[in-house]
Amino acid sequence: MKTRGRGYFCRCSWNWITWTLCAVLTSVSESVAPPDSLTLVWLTNSSLTCNDGSPAGYYLRRGSNNEHWVVYLEGGGYCWDTLSCRARWRRRPALMSSTRWPRQRRAPALLSSDAVANPLWHASNHVLLPYCSSDMWVGTRNTPHPASGFAFNGRLIVRAVLTDLLRAGLKGRLLLVGSSAGGAGVMLHADIARRALRSRAVRVAAIADSGWFLDRPARDRRVPAATVARLGHSLWRGSPPTSCVRDYPTEPWLCYFGYRLYPHVRTPLFVFQYLFDSAQLAAEGVRTPRTRIQWDAVHATGAALRVSLGPVRAVFAPACLAHGSLARPEWLAINVSGVSLPRALACWERRLERSGNSRQTRGGCAPRRLVERCSWPQCNASCPRLRDPRTGEEVALAALLQSFGLDVRGAAAEMGLDARALSRMSRAELLPLLAPHS
Numbered sequence: 001m002k003t004r005g006r007g008y009f010c011r012c013s014w015n016w017i018t019w020t021l022c023a024v025l026t027s028v029s030e031s032v033a034p035p036d037s038l039t040l041v042w043l044t045n046s047s048l049t050c051n052d053g054s055p056a057g058y059y060l061r062r063g064s065n066n067e068h069w070v071v072y073l074e075g076g077g078y079c080w081d082t083l084s085c086r087a088r089w090r091r092r093p094a095l096m097s098s099t100r101w102p103r104q105r106r107a108p109a110l111l112s113s114d115a116v117a118n119p120l121w122h123a124s125n126h127v128l129l130p131y132c133s134s135d136m137w138v139g140t141r142n143t144p145h146p147a148s149g150f151a152f153n154g155r156l157i158v159r160a161v162l163t164d165l166l167r168a169g170l171k172g173r174l175l176l177v178g179s180s181a182g183g184a185g186v187m188l189h190a191d192i193a194r195r196a197l198r199s200r201a202v203r204v205a206a207i208a209d210s211g212w213f214l215d216r217p218a219r220d221r222r223v224p225a226a227t228v229a230r231l232g233h234s235l236w237r238g239s240p241p242t243s244c245v246r247d248y249p250t251e252p253w254l255c256y257f258g259y260r261l262y263p264h265v266r267t268p269l270f271v272f273q274y275l276f277d278s279a280q281l282a283a284e285g286v287r288t289p290r291t292r293i294q295w296d297a298v299h300a301t302g303a304a305l306r307v308s309l310g311p312v313r314a315v316f317a318p319a320c321l322a323h324g325s326l327a328r329p330e331w332l333a334i335n336v337s338g339v340s341l342p343r344a345l346a347c348w349e350r351r352l353e354r355s356g357n358s359r360q361t362r363g364g365c366a367p368r369r370l371v372e373r374c375s376w377p378q379c380n381a382s383c384p385r386l387r388d389p390r391t392g393e394e395v396a397l398a399a400l401l402q403s404f405g406l407d408v409r410g411a412a413a414e415m416g417l418d419a420r421a422l423s424r425m426s427r428a429e430l431l432p433l434l435a436p437h438s
Contacts, residue, residue: 036113037061037104038128044167045160047142050132051085051096051150056157059105059128060168061113067172068124069165072111073158073189074131075180075211075324080232082148088134089150096150098132105130108327110177117329120342120349121175129161129182136256137178137185139236152236158189159196166200175349176206179324180279183211183272187258190267191241205268205352207345209326212258212273214304219285219297228283229253241265259308270314270348272341275302276321276377298377309371316344319372320383328384335382336370344370 038059048056076095079085089096111126112118133139139152162170176193178186190206197204215225232238233253240255243264248254255261258271276298281287286297302319309315318336325331325341334341347365372379378386 036107043160048153050098054098058161061126063124065123070121070124070175071127073129073178073182073185075182076131079134080228085148110326135236136181138188138238140239141237174204179209183208194267207270209272210324215257222285229256271312272316274320274322275305278323314368317371318380321377322384333382339366
């Protein structure tokens, strides 16, 4: 595959004057970093590559707090056999190659240096690991797979980045954070990172955003999640934590599912998970629910996610139909029971710093477990807006609830309202009225 050369950003005729001008302009455009950006660093170990054999790397920006590092593993799904990997290459080559990585990248929300956009970690050292291994960050296949032609180096890339960061001065506290497949990767790597960095006195904690997947039955002839995990495990040469594999010696791929892996994670872990996770629903064959049957499936998935999160000590679970939060600006607004996600995370970090104290909440800090009480999607006013994928328009909450099975006439009568007036109410007006009935 072709890589970007110096002439990529401007096309010049081949005489020395225009070529020189083009080279100067290109050099300037690549050297001037846009605001709030991170700079690309290639791995010292050049043998570790993306799926297509292009070099792996990471993006780095130093902060004023040299004792605090936030390392973010990107998500973006995965492929599990030759057919799915070839389809991924056709549709999403940017998730399998570094050939078009820019020299600078704008920071996602949790890596922003802006104190307003990122009140918790704006002063930290920020590290972004672009996802190009398609393996939930767990692969150890360093040479191309014979049939697919792709390498799968996710686990090896994470290990190499940590090694490079130690050379760059990693110390103090490391927060290993990831979203979606990156969130699953965080749970799979947390203990490995903690053990590897213990001798350097680096304290490791982890935050998994929307990486808590369930191996529930699939609908509409979709490949079951457990089958996908089994095929992927073989293709990637996956290496889940041995402590979990001991529980599933003949089915080690089951360790890729959060609720099965969590009991084996010893590193402090904060789990963010939407109760009606859209990626989980898509994996089950429910993409855009419109009928009562589809909404019944959504409700069943939400109930299963709620139960699976029961043992988690630090969890934030809004009842939203969405996927992924920490990389998006709306992470500041999302809340459960009036407690915002940033406040919950700040309290969790504060407890880590005074580990060994009692379990009681101190100084007005937020509870460790914040799981939405209501049982229907989008009942939380802070949820990201749900939009119709066909039109891009926001779905009216009353219409959504009616498709979910709400008796609008009955609800209106109970509240002393006209059904037509109820259906026309805005989200902000409707939610407080419905809250007592949830």
